[in-house]
Amino acid sequence: MDKKDYKINIIGAGLSGLAAAKVLENHGYHPEIYEASDAVGGRIKTDHVKGHRLDRGFQVLLSQYPKAKQYLDFDKLNLKSLKPGAVIFSKGKKSRIGDPLRDSSLLLSSVFSGIGTLADKWKILKLNLELKKLSPEDIFQEKETTTMEYLKQKGFSEDIITNFFRPFFSGIFLEPDLRTSSRMFRFVFKMFGEGEAVIPAAGMGDISQQLAGNLNNTKIHFNTPVEQVTDSTLILKDGREAKSHFTIIAAEASSLVSNLRNQQMDWKSCHCFYFTSKTAGIDGRIIGLIADDSALVNNIFYHSSLNDSEVDQHLISVTIVKETELDAKQLEFRIRKELKEYCDIEVDELLKxxxxxxxxxxxxxxxxxxxxxxxxxNNRIFLAGDQLLNGSQNAALLSGERAALGVIETLEGGAITAEITSEYR
Incomplete structure (x- = not known):
C-alpha cells in the first residue's frame, strides 16, 4: 500500500493542523484537512472590511519562536517590527518606555518616564541576561508560580508591576490578574528579549495563508464540520462519513471523541474593536497600554503604522481582557469615553x-x-493544538508537528500496518 493511499485526516486548519499536514507531506503522505469554517487559520485570520485589514483580535508573532523560524519564510511575509516597548497612559500622563539596548530611541524616554525605579531597570537587565542562558525547555522545567507572585518575589516595585508588567502581560495572557504561570512569563520575556514582535504587512492571517500555500498534496475541505471521530471513520455534521486510517484532531476534541466527553477545555476570552481615526494618538509601531485599574481597555495599537507610506485614515484596534457584562453598544460607548479620558484619543467609525x-x-x-x-x-487518533502545551503560536506549530510524527511512527513502526492494509482491501 503506497503512502499516498493511507487515509490520514486532520480536523482543523489552524496552525497545528497545517503544520501536521506539512510534516506528513514531507514524509510522502497525502493528508486531508476538514475545516468547519470557510478559511484556514483558526484563531489567526485577517478580514477585509471597507479597505482595511482587520486581524481577528490584536496579535503579534514573536520572531524568536523556534517553530516559527522553522516553518515560516519571514522574508516573504514582509514582517513589520514593533518597537520593543510601550506607551503607557496612567494618571493623565503619557510615558514611553522600552528596551534601549535594542532601540536607542527609547533610552531617554525610558530613563525619564517616571515608571519604575533604577533598581527595577537593573532587575530587568539581569533577567534578560539570565534568560539568554536558558533554553525554552529549561524554563518549562522550572517550579511554577503565578506571574504576579514571581514578579513580587523578584523584588520588582509595585509601580512597575502596576504601570508596565500588569497591563503589558495582561494583553498577552488575556487575563488581568497575571495568574498565568511564571514559566510562560519567563518564556515570553525571553522571546521578546532575543527577537522582535512582528506583524506581516498584509495582516496576521498571512501566516496561515503561507502555511497553507506550502502544502502541495493536502486536500482541504472547507465548511465541513465534523460531528464525531471513531477509529476508522469521520462522521460529518451533514451525516456523511469519511473513511479514516488515522485522525489528527487539531481542534477542541472533547465533543468529537466519546471517551473525552465532559472534559471540556477552559478558555480565555477578549473583545477587540476596530475604529478609524483622523489622527494617530501614538507615533510609530508601538503598543499603547492603559494602566489605570478602573479602565476597561487594556491596549491599543495603530495598525495603520504598518504602512510605509502616509495614510488618509488611521486604523486603531482596542482590546479588552477584563470580564464584562456590558453589551456591544455599551462597550463601544465605554471605549470611546476611556480613549478620550485616559489617552486624549478620539475615534471615528466603528468598523468591527x-x-x-x-x-x-x-x-x-x-x-x-x-x-x-x-x-x-489511541492507535488511530492523535491530538494537536496549543492546549496540549501552552497558549502560543510556537506550541500550536510544535504540537501539530509532534502529532504528525506520532502517526508516522505508529504507521511505519509496523504495529498496525497489517490491520490497516486488510481494511483497505
Whole structure:
C-alpha cells in the first residue's frame, strides 16, 4: 500500500493542523484537512472590511519562536517590527518606555518616564541576561508560580508591576490578574528579549495563508464540520462519513471523541474593536497600554503604522481582557469615553467588533515539549493544538508537528500496518 493511499485526516486548519499536514507531506503522505469554517487559520485570520485589514483580535508573532523560524519564510511575509516597548497612559500622563539596548530611541524616554525605579531597570537587565542562558525547555522545567507572585518575589516595585508588567502581560495572557504561570512569563520575556514582535504587512492571517500555500498534496475541505471521530471513520455534521486510517484532531476534541466527553477545555476570552481615526494618538509601531485599574481597555495599537507610506485614515484596534457584562453598544460607548479620558484619543467609525470567546486555552500546568507518542489518544487518533502545551503560536506549530510524527511512527513502526492494509482491501 503506497503512502499516498493511507487515509490520514486532520480536523482543523489552524496552525497545528497545517503544520501536521506539512510534516506528513514531507514524509510522502497525502493528508486531508476538514475545516468547519470557510478559511484556514483558526484563531489567526485577517478580514477585509471597507479597505482595511482587520486581524481577528490584536496579535503579534514573536520572531524568536523556534517553530516559527522553522516553518515560516519571514522574508516573504514582509514582517513589520514593533518597537520593543510601550506607551503607557496612567494618571493623565503619557510615558514611553522600552528596551534601549535594542532601540536607542527609547533610552531617554525610558530613563525619564517616571515608571519604575533604577533598581527595577537593573532587575530587568539581569533577567534578560539570565534568560539568554536558558533554553525554552529549561524554563518549562522550572517550579511554577503565578506571574504576579514571581514578579513580587523578584523584588520588582509595585509601580512597575502596576504601570508596565500588569497591563503589558495582561494583553498577552488575556487575563488581568497575571495568574498565568511564571514559566510562560519567563518564556515570553525571553522571546521578546532575543527577537522582535512582528506583524506581516498584509495582516496576521498571512501566516496561515503561507502555511497553507506550502502544502502541495493536502486536500482541504472547507465548511465541513465534523460531528464525531471513531477509529476508522469521520462522521460529518451533514451525516456523511469519511473513511479514516488515522485522525489528527487539531481542534477542541472533547465533543468529537466519546471517551473525552465532559472534559471540556477552559478558555480565555477578549473583545477587540476596530475604529478609524483622523489622527494617530501614538507615533510609530508601538503598543499603547492603559494602566489605570478602573479602565476597561487594556491596549491599543495603530495598525495603520504598518504602512510605509502616509495614510488618509488611521486604523486603531482596542482590546479588552477584563470580564464584562456590558453589551456591544455599551462597550463601544465605554471605549470611546476611556480613549478620550485616559489617552486624549478620539475615534471615528466603528468598523468591527470581535468577541473572541476562545482566544487562548486557560491552562494550569504548562509544558514546552511533547513527545510524538504523548499526542496519541489511541492507535488511530492523535491530538494537536496549543492546549496540549501552552497558549502560543510556537506550541500550536510544535504540537501539530509532534502529532504528525506520532502517526508516522505508529504507521511505519509496523504495529498496525497489517490491520490497516486488510481494511483497505
Amino acid at each position: 467588533h470581535y468577541e473572541i470567546k476562545k482566544a487562548l486555552p486557560d491552562l494550569n500546568s504548562l509544558q514546552y515539549e511533547i513527545m510524538p507518542t504523548e499526542t496519541r489518544l
